[in-house]
Amino acid sequence: MLRPLEPPTFSPFLLSNQAKVGKDGRVWYGTVNMTPSNATGQPGVIHLDETATKEELATPWNVIVHNDPINLMNYVTMVLMRVFGYPRPKAKKMMLEVHTQGRSLVWSGGREQAEHYVHQLHGYQLLATMEKSET
């Protein structure tokens, strides 16, 4: 049975390095400290480094699609429409940017979502990378 080119239901990598999944299935961000708390002395109390958490979440990541000599223009447009749900004019504009400038910033936002999108774009065999935004 064919697996459609859809995002996986769960991929550990789709979580950032700072994110952990708790036993209850919730995702926690920040540094997880499993040693006893100084304050309570209770083992297993989890302390989250709030500074790291805020910085991690505040820094946007850019998803970039790069030019390559093989992929078809209408195929790239279709992929951008499928992956991001962009209307055709927006997807086509980005595709033309890839074509003329060698790369296009196609999305910007949180790291996990950026990883998710890069994974999907690779699934369609587009050359895509993610990078921390400088702004």
Add this chain to the structure above:
Amino acid sequence: MTELRVERLDEKHIRISGLTAMLAAMLREMPEILELRDGPDASARLFPDPTAIDDKINREWQQMTTPELRHLFVSAAETVTRDLILLAGSKGAPEAYEVTFPVEHLTAWMSALNQTRLILAEVHKIDEADMERRDFDPQNPKHLAVLRIQLLGYLLHLFVELENGDESTDRI
């Protein structure tokens, strides 16, 4: 001469018709070419790093995400390989070939066609200039690979048109 067409036969099936003997042979060669995906040339292109500079992220990605991607590509190739068993001469036009497959296999077909094109490009070290060539030497393996990439690309273009509507077929 029969025109190459990709069309919805009904709600559940897609048909490729008007395939020349050469294009039919190219499609039958796809499974063998797709087996080259794990070679040193093709794997770097099909399973690229997610960042340009972050080795740690790239390493983790290759360990955790690439196997899933590989499974996706293999699955698409297997689906198309099974569909190609039904590739045969057309009843009304014996010089042409056709194949019919379920609508749900459309994405697998696009994936397999594009994988094949990318693998051929990597194996034969084909670049932008090669793709722009207008001369053709049938004895030159690189020229033959470009021809394959172009013809399979035209078929892929017809699939995208079916999905997306008309647009330019140029490469990016």
